[in-house]
Amino acid sequence: MPPRSLAAPSDQVSSRLLEMSDHSPTNPDSVGALRAIDASLNRAAEGLRVVEDYARFVLDDGLLTAFAKRLRHELADASSGLPGDSLVKARETQRDVGASISTEAEGQRGDAWMVALASLKRVQQSLRSLEEYSKIGGADVAGRFETLRYESYTLEKALAATRSAIERFDGVRLYVLVGACGDAREFESLVVALMAGGAQALQLRDKQADDRTLLARARALVALTRQAGVLAIVNDRPDLATLARADGVHVGQTELGVKEARTIVGPNALVGVSTHTIEQARAAVLDGADYIGCGPTFPSQTKSFDAFAGLAFLEQVAAEVRLPAFAIGGVDAANLPQVLQTGCSRVAVSAAVAQAADPGAAAKLLAKALTPDNAAAAS
Numbered sequence: 055m056p057p058r059s060l061a062a063p064s065d066q067v068s069s070r071l072l073e074m075s076d077h078s079p080t081n082p083d084s085v086g087a088l089r090a091i092d093a094s095l096n097r098a099a100e101g102l103r104v105v106e107d108y109a110r111f112v113l114d115d116g117l118l119t120a121f122a123k124r125l126r127h128e129l130a131d132a133s134s135g136l137p138g139d140s141l142v143k144a145r146e147t148q149r150d151v152g153a154s155i156s157t158e159a160e161g162q163r164g165d166a167w168m169v170a171l172a173s174l175k176r177v178q179q180s181l182r183s184l185e186e187y188s189k190i191g192g193a194d195v196a197g198r199f200e201t202l203r204y205e206s207y208t209l210e211k212a213l214a215a216t217r218s219a220i221e222r223f224d225g226v227r228l229y230v231l232v233g234a235c236g237d238a239r240e241f242e243s244l245v246v247a248l249m250a251g252g253a254q255a256l257q258l259r260d261k262q263a264d265d266r267t268l269l270a271r272a273r274a275l276v277a278l279t280r281q282a283g284v285l286a287i288v289n290d291r292p293d294l295a296t297l298a299r300a301d302g303v304h305v306g307q308t309e310l311g312v313k314e315a316r317t318i319v320g321p322n323a324l325v326g327v328s329t330h331t332i333e334q335a336r337a338a339v340l341d342g343a344d345y346i347g348c349g350p351t352f353p354s355q356t357k358s359f360d361a362f363a364g365l366a367f368l369e370q371v372a373a374e375v376r377l378p379a380f381a382i383g384g385v386d387a388a389n390l391p392q393v394l395q396t397g398c399s400r401v402a403v404s405a406a407v408a409q410a411a412d413p414g415a416a417a418k419l420l421a422k423a424l425t426p427d428n429a430a431a432a433s
């Protein structure tokens with residue numbers, strides 16, 4: 055048995071790992087395994103702190119900061135099952151043959167995201183090393199390191215999606231949902247008027263039109279929006295979004311999930327998700343969605359609802375999520391200030407614009423109120 059001071063407090067530690075704590079020079083294999091565990095624990099914890107700082111100070115994202123922090127704490131908790139004193143005693147930083155080996159890439163990072171990504175990779179590699187070497191000590195703790203590694207992949211996906219979506223939705227504040235209209239010309243003049251009015255994203259949403267009509271309208275939408283740099287999204291139908299080469303698809307809570315929709319539309323297309331509760335919003339972020347619709351905020355002429363998420367939901371989202379979030383449901387020029395006061399600065403609107411006597415003018419009014427200066431003054 056090792057001396058009492060070397061014994062770990064936790065009963066998760068197997069007798070084999072405790073034997074390793076007896077790091078006599080005659081047992082170099084065991085000492086080496088302890089050194090690998092010690093180095094990997096430090097690397098993983100330090101790397102998670104770098105990632106947490108990115109979520110906190112660069113993205114300003116409360117949800118992803120809390121996620122990274124939880125992983126750091128769970129790592130510490132899992133490591134309490136290892137013989138801590140022995141790990142430190144096995145440490146031989148001066149004699150570490152790897153300490154002076156560095157690659158050119160390690161010294162250069164293009165931007166803060168590159169820093170975070172490099173740290174995420176180091177965290178994942180360290181967790182794998184921890185998982186393998188701690189198998190000597192017992193499957194329980196190895197399994198915890200494996201779970202943490204998978205969680206770090208989820209964190210990487212959510213951070214990458216949030217960062218890229220913030221860029222792609224830069225300046226996109228007015229998102230208008232349009233039906234297929236009576237004929238192609240009517241549809242095209244509506245789209246042209248909405249773009250002239252300042253809509254920065256348009257969604258084709260029509261529950262009645264047949265597939266051929268929907269595809270024709272989706273193609274017309276893409277042709278018109280592309281030249282203007284306006285986003286073209288197709289509601290419900292990743293197949294039609296792909297055929298029309300739209301910028302993306304919007305899916306609801308009972309439709310295909312982000313992963314399945316992305317399998318159809320491809321990795322670069324946008325996938326938006328409807329959310330009605332903070333739990334759904336958090337799940338959409340962790341699933342790697344590119345934006346969320348948050349509603350219903352107010353009673354709507356377009357769709358009937360029994361319950362309303364309301365302004366309180368928008369406040370919850372604004373407080374912790376940086377993924378682009380659009381308030382939806384009955385939003386119009388009159389109630390827009392209430393939306394802006396929640397901290398939500400993007401809206402998705404149908405009736406108030408598409409059904410207005412002059413859709414272009416209605417879009418213009420909302421677009422003006424949503425400019426950063428006006429929105430800040432109203433919030």
Ligand SMILES: Cc1ncc(COP(=O)(O)OP(=O)(O)O)c(N)n1
Pocket residue numbers: 229257259289290304305306307309326327328329346347348357380382402
């Ligand atoms: C931007 C945006 N947000 C929410 C929705 C609603 O989607 P869903 O819940 O799937 O309902 P339907 O639109 O399909 O009736 C949306 N379309 N767009």
Ligand SMILES: Cc1nc(C(=O)O)sc1CCOP(=O)(O)O
Pocket residue numbers: 231328329347348349350351353354355356357382383384385402403404405406
């Ligand atoms: C289609 C839809 N989905 C909503 C949700 O809350 O998920 S609200 C909504 C209706 C949006 O149209 P309008 O601006 O006319 O109310």
Ligand SMILES: [Mg+2]
Pocket residue numbers: 289290304305306309
């Ligand atoms: Mg839907």
